[in-house]
Amino acid sequence: MAGEADTTIEVLPAVSHIPRWLAVSLRFARQRPLGAAGAAIIIIMALAASLADVIAPFDPLKTDYARMFQPPGANHWFGTDAFGRDVLSRIIYGSRTALLVGFSSSFFSATLGAILGVGSAYFGGRTDLITQRLMDVLLSFPLIVLALAVVAILGSGIMNVILAITIPMIPRCALVVRSTALSLRRTPFVDAARALGFGHARIIFRHMLPNVMAPYLIMLTAFQGQAILLEASLSFLGLGVAEPTAAWGLMLRGAAVEFAERAPWMAIFPGVAISLSVFAFNLLGDSLRDALDPKLRVS
Amino acid sequence: MNAEFKIQNSAIVEVRGLKKYFPVLSGVIAQRVVGWVKAVDDVGFAIRRGETLGLVGESGCGKTTTGRCLLQLDRPTEGSVLFEGQELTAMSDEELRPLRRQMQIVFQDPYSSLNPRMTIGQIIAEPIRVHALARNGAKCRDRVAELLHVVGLNPLMADRYPHELSGGQRQRVGIARSLALEPKFIVCDEPVSALDVSIQAQIINLLEELQEKFSLTYLFIAHDLSVVRHISDRIAVMYLGKVIEIADRRELYENPLHPYTKALLSAVPVPDPLVEAGRERIVLGGEVPSALNPPVGCVFHPRCPIAIDECRKAVPELREIKPNHWAACIRA
Numbered sequence: 001m002a003g004e005a006d007t008t009i010e011v012l013p014a015v016s017h018i019p020r021w022l023a024v025s026l027r028f029a030r031q032r033p034l035g036a037a038g039a040a041i042i043i044i045m046a047l048a049a050s051l052a053d054v055i056a057p058f059d060p061l062k063t064d065y066a067r068m069f070q071p072p073g074a075n076h077w078f079g080t081d082a083f084g085r086d087v088l089s090r091i092i093y094g095s096r097t098a099l100l101v102g103f104s105s106s107f108f109s110a111t112l113g114a115i116l117g118v119g120s121a122y123f124g125g126r127t128d129l130i131t132q133r134l135m136d137v138l139l140s141f142p143l144i145v146l147a148l149a150v151v152a153i154l155g156s157g158i159m160n161v162i163l164a165i166t167i168p169m170i171p172r173c174a175l176v177v178r179s180t181a182l183s184l185r186r187t188p189f190v191d192a193a194r195a196l197g198f199g200h201a202r203i204i205f206r207h208m209l210p211n212v213m214a215p216y217l218i219m220l221t222a223f224q225g226q227a228i229l230l231e232a233s234l235s236f237l238g239l240g241v242a243e244p245t246a247a248w249g250l251m252l253r254g255a256a257v258e259f260a261e262r263a264p265w266m267a268i269f270p271g272v273a274i275s276l277s278v279f280a281f282n283l284l285g286d287s288l289r290d291a292l293d294p295k296l297r298v299s
Numbered sequence: 300m301n302a303e304f305k306i307q308n309s310a311i312v313e314v315r316g317l318k319k320y321f322p323v324l325s326g327v328i329a330q331r332v333v334g335w336v337k338a339v340d341d342v343g344f345a346i347r348r349g350e351t352l353g354l355v356g357e358s359g360c361g362k363t364t365t366g367r368c369l370l371q372l373d374r375p376t377e378g379s380v381l382f383e384g385q386e387l388t389a390m391s392d393e394e395l396r397p398l399r400r401q402m403q404i405v406f407q408d409p410y411s412s413l414n415p416r417m418t419i420g421q422i423i424a425e426p427i428r429v430h431a432l433a434r435n436g437a438k439c440r441d442r443v444a445e446l447l448h449v450v451g452l453n454p455l456m457a458d459r460y461p462h463e464l465s466g467g468q469r470q471r472v473g474i475a476r477s478l479a480l481e482p483k484f485i486v487c488d489e490p491v492s493a494l495d496v497s498i499q500a501q502i503i504n505l506l507e508e509l510q511e512k513f514s515l516t517y518l519f520i521a522h523d524l525s526v527v528r529h530i531s532d533r534i535a536v537m538y539l540g541k542v543i544e545i546a547d548r549r550e551l552y553e554n555p556l557h558p559y560t561k562a563l564l565s566a567v568p569v570p571d572p573l574v575e576a577g578r579e580r581i582v583l584g585g586e587v588p589s590a591l592n593p594p595v596g597c598v599f600h601p602r603c604p605i606a607i608d609e610c611r612k613a614v615p616e617l618r619e620i621k622p623n624h625w626a627a628c629i630r631a
Binding site: 045187188189190193194195196197198200202206207210211275 | 300354367370394396397398399401402403404406408411412413414415416417427429430473476477480594608
C-alpha cells in the first residue's frame, strides 16, 4: 500500500487533540493535586496583580479620614486601615509588589546561580574550588541577615530590595545546579562537544545549561516563596518598599502593630496573603521537584 | 614508487611514553594525594595512515583512557602524542581547536553521547556551523541530509530527537556527527559494545564502508576479540595500563607471543563444538591487580604461567621479536 506511510505520518500528530503543554499540565494536576492547588493560588494571584486596576474596589492610596478603622463589612470586605484606606484593595495592589519582587529576584538569582554552578562544574579544578568557597561564605549567613546588609549598603527602594534578595539566593541555586552539572560534565555528549572543538561558552550555554533545566525550574519556583517572604520581612522592618506603595509587609507595620487589638483585620489579612502565597509557591516547588527529578520519581 | 610507499606507510598518529595517572585524594579540606591510579603507564605505538589499529584488553586496562589522551580529552600526565608530526600535548585548548577537525571520536554509549535537548539535525549541523564549513543555512541543511544519507539514515530524521531513535540509529547519528568535520582519524571507543549483535554487524560494516570512502584511519577500541579481528589491520593488546603486544592481525591471532595474549585468545569461544571440545584453554589464576598498586617488574608476572624470577625484577620493554611483531615479554 502506497498510502500507508503517508497515513501514519498524518495520524501521529493528530492523535492528541489537545496541545502538549495542556496535556502535561493536566497530568501534573491529576498526579499532584497539592501542587495543582499551589498553582491555582499562584494563578489567582497573578490575575489579581495584572487586573488590579479593574478588580480593586477602591484606590489603594486614597486616604479617607472619615472611614478609619472600619471593620470588615459589606462596603470594605477586609476593613480599612489607620488612614481609611481599603485593606482589600491594598492587598490586591500589594500582590503586584510581591510578584514583581518575587519573580525578578528569583529569576535573577536562579539564572545567575545556574550559570555559576554550571561554569564551576565545567571548568573544575581551581576555578571550581574558589567559586564554591565563595558560595560557602555567602551561604553561611542567614538569608535575611545578608539581605539586610545589602539594603544597609545600597539603601531601600524596590530595585535595591530585588538586588538584596537576589544576592543571598544565588549560592543556593549554584550549589544545587553544580551537583547536577558535575555528572553532566562526564557525559559523552559534553566530551563530544569538546572533541568537536566547540568553545567553552557554547558548551556551557548550549549543551550543559539546557540539561539542568529541572533543578533550575524547581529553584525558580521555590525561591519565589522565599523572595516574597523576604520582601515582606524587609518592608516590615522598614528597609524594603517605602510607603505609600501597597506592599504586604508594609501593611503589617506601624499602625497595624499599634492597633492590633482594636483593628486586628489590618494585620490578619495581609498576613494571610503572605502565608498563602508563600505556601502556594512552596507547594508548587515541591511538586515540581517530585515530578521533574527522575531520582525521586515513583513509577 | 618508493616515495609513495613511504607516504602511505607514514604514521598519522604516533604515541611515545604516554602516561596518565589519576590522583587518589584523601581528606576533606586539605586534600592530599595518597596514591596514583596508573591508568596508562608508558604506552607507545604508531597508527599508519589508512589502517585500523585495534586496541583490545579487559575492562579497566586503560584502553579508553589511551583513546581520550590521544584526542587530549584527558590531558596525559607525561609522554607525547604526535598527530601528523604535530605535538598535541603541548598545545592549549585554543591551539587544538583547528586540529579537532581532523580527529574525531565515536563513543560507546549511543544514549548519552547525544544531547537530549537537540534534534538530530541540530546535532549534526552544529560542528559544521561552528567551523564555518557551510556558506549558508541551505548548504548546511544539504550537508546534514547528505551525512545522514551516508550513514544510512533517512534525511527526514533530522527533525527527530535522540530519544525517538533506537540504539543503532543513535550510533549512526554519532558517526555522522564525527564525519561532519571530514576528519582523517577517528577514535572508535567501543562503538558497538552497547548494541545488539545484529546491529553490531551493521555498524561495523558501515565503519568499514566509510573508511574506504573517506580514507579514514581508525583506532578501534574494543574488548570483543572477534569484532576486532574482523575490522583491524593491526592489533595492540593492553594489560594493566601497558601495551604488551602489537602485531598484524593474522600474525597476532595465529602466533601470539605474549602469554597474556595467548590466554586471551584461548578464551574466545569457537562456534564449532568439536573444535571447541578439543581445544586447549589457558585459564589464568587470580584477578587483575589494582592499577593503584601494580606489581613490580612485569605487571603480568603474578598470573603468568611461564614467569621466572627475572620477571619480578625488571619491566620488560616492548621489543620487536619478529618483523612487525612486538611483545613485552622476556620469555617470548
